[in-house]
Amino acid sequence: MSCCAHHDEFDSAFTVDASRVTFGRGCVREVGDRARALGMTRVALFSDATVSALALFDTARQSLRDAGIDVVAYTDTRVEPTDESFRAAAAFATDVAPDGYVSVGGGSVIDTAKAANLYASHPADFLTYVNAPVGAGAAVPGPLAPHIACPTTSGTGSEVTGIAIFDLLSLHAKTGIASPALRPTEALVDPDGTDTLPANVVACSGLDVLSHALESYTARPFLRRAAPPSPSRRPMSQGANPWSDLGSREALRLLGRYLERAVTDASDREAREQTMWAATLAGIAFGNAGVHVPHAMAYAVAGQVRRFHPDDYPGDEPLVPHGMSVILNAPAVFRVTAETDPARHLDAAGHLGADVRDAVAETDAGTVLADHLIAMMRAVGMPNGLGAVGYTGADAAALADGAWPQQRLLGNAPLDVDRAMLADTFARALRYW
Structure with missing residues (x-):
């Protein structure tokens, strides 16, 4: 037993973790300044086919470019991601080799960016990091690249959690990857993004x-x-x-x-x-x-x-x-x-x-x-x-x-x-x- 392990059967303390959160109408315009402050020079900008057609996506992309950041967009995110769509996103990220990630979309987009960041930063067999008993549940071995999440739905909370959820097609069941390392560095929560939601x-x-x-x-x-x-x-x-x-x-x-x-x-x-x-x-x-x-x-x-x-x-x-x-x-x-x-x-x-x-x-x-x-x-x-x-x-x-x-x-x-x-x-x- 390590020197600092608990000797009690039950825990006696809790830990508070949270991303930095900026909340307010129009705050997506801050993403370029925020990204530059985190040292980003080449950003993988994640979205999906629907959101990437909206003004909010253009606002984020332009803010990044105005900050002098190279932007490579990935808009093939699948709504309700699968292991296949996560792998495709990870292959993109590995190929592009960004030093930062920005996600503009709902939980599916944010989770896909988390997974791409993970597998591009610490390559492994896909099931290595997936929750046990479905996967090995291995610990993430080190930090990921910074990630700014800009949610467009008032729902998943993915912008402030270290969880990425997907459908494992072979099991016909959802599972996920959970690690504090996956929690986005910052969240820009802009209610303007919800104005167009059905x-x-x-x-x-x-x-x-x-x-x-x-x-x-x-x-x-x-x-x-x-x-x-x-x-x-x-x-x-x-x-x-x-x-x-x-x-x-x-x-x-x-x-x-x-x-x-x-x-x-x-x-x-x-x-x-x-x-x-x-x-x-x-x-x-x-x-x-x-x-x-x-x-x-x-x-x-x-x-x-x-x-x-x-x-x-x-x-x-x-x-x-x-x-x-x-x-x-x-x-x-x-x-x-x-x-x-x-x-x-x-x-x-x-x-x-x-x-x-x-x-x-x-x-x-x-x-x-x-x-x-x-x-x-x-x-x-x-x-x-x-x-x-x-x-x-x-x-x-x-x-x-x-x-x-x-x-x-x-x-x-x-x-x-x-x-x-x-x-x-x-x-x-x-x-x-």
Whole structure:
């Protein structure tokens, strides 16, 4: 045992990590100055086909050029990335050999830039860094090139986390790479980027934010997580802690007040700006606490989809957007987890705007929270449970098998999870109204 390893069974401290965040309308114009200050001279500018056609992308590219920086754009990012699309991006980065990265787009774009930076900086077999048990879960051996993330959706929080998520095609399941090294150096969070988002994209990404906040708030408390073998190996997903609670509570309050407005009225700039701020707060929260069962289940829902394709998303291939795949499980999950800390679940419902005045935490928390989540889902046009995106009760076992490899997330749940519990929860998530 090393000299500084914990001798206790459980951890007794938590660590706060965050990117530098600049928030405000028009702040993407700062990217050239920020990049130059980080020493960048040749930037790989990541985006996707949709975002690269927007004025915001041109603003970022021009800002970089005005700062005297050589810019090489990569706009082939896939929405909902795969191991193949990550490999293609890494090959591009290896070939271009930039000394810095800028990502302008949603979580798919930011995650793709993270992966390209990782494999170009520290080449390895693809599965080397992928979370165990799917991959080897190897530690990133050193620092990456600086990365400035400019999110265009009020959702994933990827701009402030060290996580990159993708579909592993051979498994028909999502998995990811998680390391503090992947966390972007800086985030420029410009609400102007959300003004052009279609309603369903705002809804799905906003509900992902809600899940980040709610899962972080209800995660296994950090004092109930096993002590790391050494302090430097404390996981990013360290469980609910006082720091993550702050961001989670405020994100829930903002979403309860503004999300429906942001979805139903594209001209409501206040609502879209406040939803973007909630996304930043929830990203910082779950980047330090971690999410749990709804997200673990979501990776199976997205990975096994057969026919469903949502409105407002490009292409026509089967797709359950990430935020949708998460929120469809959430009411069923929180009915189960409420018993682990009824007061905290009821408190979360109250922050979201539920009427909790006559509720008794011990008996009502799960129902009040689940019912309020369902009401919010209906208000922003979500499908009625997993059945509405093509699943039936016959799929519950296969979905449970798909979620089971997400041990990094399941281990962060406030209760012990087994396959039977997952299958039962999938079954309960088929229909809500």
